[in-house]
Amino acid sequence: MSASNLTVTLGDVAAAAGVSVSTASRALSGNAKACRISDATADRVRNHARRLGFRPNLLARSLQSRRSGLLGVVVPDVANPFFAAIAKEVTRGAEETGRSVLLADSGESSDREVKLVAELQARRVEGLVVCPVGVDSDHLEAANAAGTPVVVVDRGFRGGSLPTVTSDHRGGAERLVEHLVGLGHRAIGIVQGRPGTLPNDDRLRAARRTLAAAGVPADDVPVAGDGFTERSGYESAARLLADRPDVTALFAFSTPNAFGALRAAAEAGRSVPDDLAMVCFDEVPHVEFLRVSLTAAAQDVRRLGRTAAEVMAERLETGRPPRRRRYTVPVKFVARASSGGPLPGAGARRTRSRELVPAGAPR
Amino acid sequence: MSASNLTVTLGDVAAAAGVSVSTASRALSGNAKACRISDATADRVRNHARRLGFRPNLLARSLQSRRSGLLGVVVPDVANPFFAAIAKEVTRGAEETGRSVLLADSGESSDREVKLVAELQARRVEGLVVCPVGVDSDHLEAANAAGTPVVVVDRGFRGGSLPTVTSDHRGGAERLVEHLVGLGHRAIGIVQGRPGTLPNDDRLRAARRTLAAAGVPADDVPVAGDGFTERSGYESAARLLADRPDVTALFAFSTPNAFGALRAAAEAGRSVPDDLAMVCFDEVPHVEFLRVSLTAAAQDVRRLGRTAAEVMAERLETGRPPRRRRYTVPVKFVARASSGGPLPGAGARRTRSRELVPAGAPR
DNA sequence: TTGAAAGCGCTAACAT
DNA sequence: ATGTTAGCGCTTTCAA
Numbered sequence: 001m002s003a004s005n006l007t008v009t010l011g012d013v014a015a016a017a018g019v020s021v022s023t024a025s026r027a028l029s030g031n032a033k034a035c036r037i038s039d040a041t042a043d044r045v046r047n048h049a050r051r052l053g054f055r056p057n058l059l060a061r062s063l064q065s066r067r068s069g070l071l072g073v074v075v076p077d078v079a080n081p082f083f084a085a086i087a088k089e090v091t092r093g094a095e096e097t098g099r100s101v102l103l104a105d106s107g108e109s110s111d112r113e114v115k116l117v118a119e120l121q122a123r124r125v126e127g128l129v130v131c132p133v134g135v136d137s138d139h140l141e142a143a144n145a146a147g148t149p150v151v152v153v154d155r156g157f158r159g160g161s162l163p164t165v166t167s168d169h170r171g172g173a174e175r176l177v178e179h180l181v182g183l184g185h186r187a188i189g190i191v192q193g194r195p196g197t198l199p200n201d202d203r204l205r206a207a208r209r210t211l212a213a214a215g216v217p218a219d220d221v222p223v224a225g226d227g228f229t230e231r232s233g234y235e236s237a238a239r240l241l242a243d244r245p246d247v248t249a250l251f252a253f254s255t256p257n258a259f260g261a262l263r264a265a266a267e268a269g270r271s272v273p274d275d276l277a278m279v280c281f282d283e284v285p286h287v288e289f290l291r292v293s294l295t296a297a298a299q300d301v302r303r304l305g306r307t308a309a310e311v312m313a314e315r316l317e318t319g320r321p322p323r324r325r326r327y328t329v330p331v332k333f334v335a336r337a338s339s340g341g342p343l344p345g346a347g348a349r350r351t352r353s354r355e356l357v358p359a360g361a362p363r
Numbered sequence: 364m365s366a367s368n369l370t371v372t373l374g375d376v377a378a379a380a381g382v383s384v385s386t387a388s389r390a391l392s393g394n395a396k397a398c399r400i401s402d403a404t405a406d407r408v409r410n411h412a413r414r415l416g417f418r419p420n421l422l423a424r425s426l427q428s429r430r431s432g433l434l435g436v437v438v439p440d441v442a443n444p445f446f447a448a449i450a451k452e453v454t455r456g457a458e459e460t461g462r463s464v465l466l467a468d469s470g471e472s473s474d475r476e477v478k479l480v481a482e483l484q485a486r487r488v489e490g491l492v493v494c495p496v497g498v499d500s501d502h503l504e505a506a507n508a509a510g511t512p513v514v515v516v517d518r519g520f521r522g523g524s525l526p527t528v529t530s531d532h533r534g535g536a537e538r539l540v541e542h543l544v545g546l547g548h549r550a551i552g553i554v555q556g557r558p559g560t561l562p563n564d565d566r567l568r569a570a571r572r573t574l575a576a577a578g579v580p581a582d583d584v585p586v587a588g589d590g591f592t593e594r595s596g597y598e599s600a601a602r603l604l605a606d607r608p609d610v611t612a613l614f615a616f617s618t619p620n621a622f623g624a625l626r627a628a629a630e631a632g633r634s635v636p637d638d639l640a641m642v643c644f645d646e647v648p649h650v651e652f653l654r655v656s657l658t659a660a661a662q663d664v665r666r667l668g669r670t671a672a673e674v675m676a677e678r679l680e681t682g683r684p685p686r687r688r689r690y691t692v693p694v695k696f697v698a699r700a701s702s703g704g705p706l707p708g709a710g711a712r713r714t715r716s717r718e719l720v721p722a723g724a725p726r
Numbered sequence: 727t728t729g730a731a732a733g734c735g736c737t738a739a740c741a742t
Numbered sequence: 743a744t745g746t747t748a749g750c751g752c753t754t755t756c757a758a
Contacts (some may be wrong), residue, residue, distance in 0.1 A: 007483060009735055018744045025737060036743055053509075058485045059426045060735035063750050068422060078454065084447040091468055100482065103466040105454050107493055119463065121369060122421045146369050146416075358400065374750055388753060399727055423751035427734050613735045729758080734751105742745070 093309020456672020
């Protein structure tokens with residue numbers, strides 16, 4: 001009857017039921033049987049607990065059991081659907097093992113990330129799933145070494161020992177470049193994201209290698225951009241199109257990059273896909289209303305998150321270090337309108353493609 | 364030097380420094396001065412703490428201080444940019460008062476929401492910011508009554524006592540309908556979201572009232588839809604366009620609704636905006652790459668979140684119940700391409716508008 | 727200026 | 743089948 005009162009303690013319940021605290025604890029612990037508490041007593045305790053609105057204090061339980069039941073998740077920007085989706089899947093996974101998630105937003109700042117990791121450690125999270133911001137992993141390695149298992153997602157680190165879950169940047173970039181090459185493109189401009197980060201550099205390397213295989217020397221590949229943002233996409237594409245009017249296609253490293261590049265292309269009087277082909281690496285999860293008709297290598301964000309959750313779960317359950325250091329999630333190549341048809345002179349005459357309208361939903 | 368070891372306790376530091384735990388506690392508490400600890404001792408303790416990599420156990424501190432430093436946030440879907448943005452702002456706000464956020468995803472399920480709220484209470488969150496799923500607020504009222512302040516965001520409840528932060532649904536709907544009416548539209552179909560929820564019903568009421576003022580009887584207003592999803596938007600718009608071929612404009616209650624409606628319109632052979640005008644209530648935060656050229660009443664999601672954080676902060680700081688029960692955040696009307704020009708016969712001849720392409724970024 | 731001791735709410739040996 | 747006791751790691755009286 002009475003509303004659950006947070007100040008009701010196990011002691012209160014025990015007193016009301018006329019038993020000791022330990023008996024009450026055992027009666028409510030789920031395995032009353034195993035603790036050889038008589039059914040009568042157990043029922044009585046449970047009734048009083050319900051009546052008084054008793055809610056076990058998880059803080060106390062955590063302190064005593066040395067298990068907080070908390071997982072720390074750190075992302076550069078929760079409001080970014082990409083990271084939000086990862087957070088969601090990790091949260092779901094955590095819940096399956098009876099844990100809750102402490103979510104922290106580093107705001108793309110390394111310093112904040114370091115602080116947040118410390119804070120989460122102080123709160124005794126049992127594990128940390130981090131989408132790191134920077135190029136430095138000391139704080140994460142330290143946490144990991146100090147006994148808080150760390151799983152890294154998306155942006156990883158070259159060296160180090162942390163299990164890392166990423167998309168197949170290499171495969172995706174290869175596929176996109178091959179697609180363009182197949183359409184006859186050779187002068188392909190690269191609108192990159194943040195240099196120095198693993199996703200960026202992996203994609204860049206793969207793109208260059210693929211182009212080289214098609215006979216385009218690495219020196220001839222124009223590259224610009226300094227972040228995975230719309231702004232960087234716009235500015236770098238604008239510069240790139242001005243410097244290299246001969247480019248027939250752009251490869252943007254993220255959806256925001258692509259949108260920026262689209263804008264720059266429009267301002268440069270190049271219409272996509274007719275006067276300029278475009279493909280991009282897709283950072284955005286599959287949400288219907290985000291869809292735009294861009295040929296892309298789509299990341300499986302949910303699987304990224306789920307994999308991280310699984311790696312963490314196994315780590316926590318077995319206590320053993322993870323089997324592998326790299327977990328690579330495949331990307332899905334989707335040809336849409338923005339890459340256009342074969343380049344004139346490279347094959348069949350291209351047809352005027354449809355405009356870039358929001359694509360239809362999946363079904 | 365040595366990595367922070369989570370098993371180092373205050374006792375260890377005290378022992379190393381040759382003082383008692385209480386002295387160590389005071390020395391590290393920040394207000395060593397106030398506790399009249401000698402500078403020498405304080406320094407010594409601090410040095411040892413640093414050397415040993417001591418990290419206070421926040422669980423223990425919370426238990427003792429009866430302040431968890433945690434804020435619970437419950438949203439229907441973190442992966443939805445709208446809720447993600449709210450979560451982000453609340454997180455930021457929480458941090459400003461030295462608290463962390465426990466994030467929970469109810470997955471649009473009332474039952475889960477109830478469970479999650481209970482769990483968060485058990486973890487002794489100091490407050491709850493909830494974007495509720497359902498029409499029932501008992502669990503929230505109970506939590507609030509039991510001493511865990513609750514602030515409701517977005518979807519609210521008619522009665523009850525919980526402070527609620529919402530967009531100006533009424534004003535936004537009025538503005539959109541007035542816009543359409545001003546262009547000469549009278550037969551306006553409403554592609555609604557989830558009936559029974561406050562945002563939906565407020566918008567619907569306002570739309571009807573505004574139409575009535577323009578001489579359109581409530582009975583003549585076609586309404587369809589059962590959720591804020593793309594699917595509902597598609598199905599209801601399709602039905603609506605079939606039943607009422609005379610409608611010249613659609614008012615979608617969310618961005619996904621609008622996208623569904625756009626798809627339905629295309630399939631029905633109605634091109635937007637030329638053969639059908641469209642406006643929508645915008646659920647999506649201002650993210651460049653989400654932009655599409657839809658005339659909309661844009662919600663200020665960040666302000667929604669910030670307001671919630673502020674209301675909660677004040678509540679926690681002063682301990683007093685909030686000043687008001689409703690906090691209404693203005694929406695921003697943005698006319699774009701999708702609503703087209705004046706209807707033929709209602710004014711100037713409409714011009715063929717541009718296609719629905721991703722709009723340029725803000726600057 | 728510092729220490730000893732009590733206790734936050736819970737669990738888990740170790741007794742009976 | 744249940745009670746007693748001893749902590750988990752910290753803060754905070756109350757003494758000295």
